[in-house]
Amino acid sequence: MSDLATCRTSRAPDRPPAGAASLHDRPLLVVGAGPKAVALAAKSKVLREVGFDVPDVVAVERDRTAANWRPGHGWTDGRQRLGTLPEKDLGFPYDSSAWGDHRDPVVGEIGRRMVGFSWTGYLMRTAAYARWIDRGRPQPTHQDWADYLEWASLEAGLRVVTGEVLGAETQEGGWLVTHTGRDLGGVVRGCGLLVSGPGPCGGAVTTDGARILDTAGFWRAVTAGLPRRVRRVAVVGAGETAGTVVRELALVHHRDVTVLAPHATLYSRGESSFENRYFSDPADWTALTEPDRREFIRRTDRGVLSQDVQRDLAGTERVSWRTGRVTAARTTAAGDVEVSFDYAGRRDTVEADLVVDATGGDPLWFTGVLGPQARQALTRAVGGRLARSSLERLIDHALSVPGLRAPLHLPNLAGVAQGPGFPNLSALGLLADRVLSAYVSPAAPARAVTEPGSLTAPAHAPSTSRRGAS
Incomplete structure (x- = not known):
C-alpha cells in the first residue's frame, strides 16, 4: 500500500459509538488562514457532522485569520471593495453532488448546513441582513470580508497555528511543517498540505522601500x-x-x-454569464484546448x-x-x-x-520552503524543471500534484488544468469538495448522519463522474 493510500480513509458502514475518534489522526494542513482555509474548515465540519470521515483542517498563519484582507498587512487598506460577488462565498456553488446523488437526503443536508456559513447567513447572525438589502446589496469592503471570514473560521472551529512557515517536508506519507511560532513547538504534522494565498510580493523591478x-x-x-x-x-x-x-x-x-x-x-x-459559467461549473473546462483555456484566463482573470x-x-x-x-x-x-x-x-x-x-505575488514561492525530499519529488513529477507552465498542466481533480507520496494541493496553480475559479474566490465550495474528497475512499460504503433518526445513510460514495482530465 502506498503512503498516499495510508492518508486516505473510508467512511465507516455503521454509525460509530458516541465519542469514537476519527480515522484521521493527522489534519489537512493549509499555509495561510484565508478564504480557502476557512472554506475547507467549514466543509470539513459539515461533512463530519453528517457522517463523512474527512480530516480536520489546521492553518499555519504568520499573522491572523484573513490578514491579507485587512489594512496594514500589505495587500489592501481595507476600504477597497470586493471584486467578486459576496454571494460567491465559502459554500458557493452549493452543489454537493461530489458526495452522492442530489436526491439523497444526506447530500441535501450538506448544502443546507453550508448555508449557515454563507455571507447572507453571517449578515443574519449579526443582525445586518436587512440593512444590506435596504442599501441595495453593496459590495462589501475588504475589511467587511475579513470580518466575515473570521466569524466563519470561529464557527467552523478552524485551528490556526501562529507562525511563518520555514520548511515543509514529506514524512511517513504525510507532511511535516516547521514554523517560527511557539505553537506545537514550531512543528505541525498533517496527512496533506494545501498552499493558499498570493505569496510574497513578486515584481518586475527591484524595490528600495522608499521611492x-x-x-x-x-x-x-x-x-x-x-x-x-x-x-x-x-x-x-x-x-x-x-x-x-x-x-x-x-x-x-x-x-x-x-x-x-x-x-x-x-x-x-469578462463578466457575462458565458464567462461566469466556467468559474462556477468547470465540468466542460477540460474539453477546451490548452491555448483556449489560457486565453480565457488571460481575458477574465489575469491582467x-x-x-x-x-x-x-x-x-x-x-x-x-x-x-x-x-x-x-x-x-x-x-x-x-x-x-x-x-x-x-x-x-x-x-x-x-x-x-x-503591482504585478502581484509569485505562485511558485512555496518551492523555496520545500525540504529536499519534497522538492526532489515535485521536480521529478514535472519532468525535471520546476516551471510554472509545466506545473499548471499537472494539477489533478483534487487540485494536487499527482505522483507524490503525500498530497500537495495547489489551487492557485489549478486554473489551467481544472478551472478558472480555483485560484480565486469564485468557487470556494467546489474547491473544498475537490480537496476533501481526495481523503475519502470512493469505494467505501457510507455512514449515517450522526444525529439519531435525522436522516438515512447516503446511498452512494463520493461521486467521480464529473472529474475532468488533468
Whole structure:
C-alpha cells in the first residue's frame, strides 16, 4: 500500500459509538488562514457532522485569520471593495453532488448546513441582513470580508497555528511543517498540505522601500500617509492588484498616475454569464484546448481590471497608460525615479516621484520552503524543471500534484488544468469538495448522519463522474 493510500480513509458502514475518534489522526494542513482555509474548515465540519470521515483542517498563519484582507498587512487598506460577488462565498456553488446523488437526503443536508456559513447567513447572525438589502446589496469592503471570514473560521472551529512557515517536508506519507511560532513547538504534522494565498510580493523591478515600492510597501505607505512630494506615480501592472492601487492613488489621493502595461490598453474583466459559467461549473473546462483555456484566463482573470474599477477610473482624467514591458527602475540624481520599458523592439522611459510594482505575488514561492525530499519529488513529477507552465498542466481533480507520496494541493496553480475559479474566490465550495474528497475512499460504503433518526445513510460514495482530465 502506498503512503498516499495510508492518508486516505473510508467512511465507516455503521454509525460509530458516541465519542469514537476519527480515522484521521493527522489534519489537512493549509499555509495561510484565508478564504480557502476557512472554506475547507467549514466543509470539513459539515461533512463530519453528517457522517463523512474527512480530516480536520489546521492553518499555519504568520499573522491572523484573513490578514491579507485587512489594512496594514500589505495587500489592501481595507476600504477597497470586493471584486467578486459576496454571494460567491465559502459554500458557493452549493452543489454537493461530489458526495452522492442530489436526491439523497444526506447530500441535501450538506448544502443546507453550508448555508449557515454563507455571507447572507453571517449578515443574519449579526443582525445586518436587512440593512444590506435596504442599501441595495453593496459590495462589501475588504475589511467587511475579513470580518466575515473570521466569524466563519470561529464557527467552523478552524485551528490556526501562529507562525511563518520555514520548511515543509514529506514524512511517513504525510507532511511535516516547521514554523517560527511557539505553537506545537514550531512543528505541525498533517496527512496533506494545501498552499493558499498570493505569496510574497513578486515584481518586475527591484524595490528600495522608499521611492520604488512593491504592493505591500504601497499599502503600508498609504496607511502611514503618502508624502506630499509624491505627485506623479508610475504603476507597473494591469491586473486587479494594480487596478486597486491606481484607483486609490487617482480617486482618493488625487495623484497623477501612469500605468505601465504589457498590452495595448487596460482591459476589463469578462463578466457575462458565458464567462461566469466556467468559474462556477468547470465540468466542460477540460474539453477546451490548452491555448483556449489560457486565453480565457488571460481575458477574465489575469491582467484585467474588474468592471467596478473600470467604471470608477472612467470618471477621472488623472490616469494614463503606456504600453510596454518594464525592465528596470532607478533613482536619478534629481531624486526622480526613471522607469525603463520595452515595446516593439524600442526602449522608452517615464519619470515619476514614486513607482509601485503591482504585478502581484509569485505562485511558485512555496518551492523555496520545500525540504529536499519534497522538492526532489515535485521536480521529478514535472519532468525535471520546476516551471510554472509545466506545473499548471499537472494539477489533478483534487487540485494536487499527482505522483507524490503525500498530497500537495495547489489551487492557485489549478486554473489551467481544472478551472478558472480555483485560484480565486469564485468557487470556494467546489474547491473544498475537490480537496476533501481526495481523503475519502470512493469505494467505501457510507455512514449515517450522526444525529439519531435525522436522516438515512447516503446511498452512494463520493461521486467521480464529473472529474475532468488533468
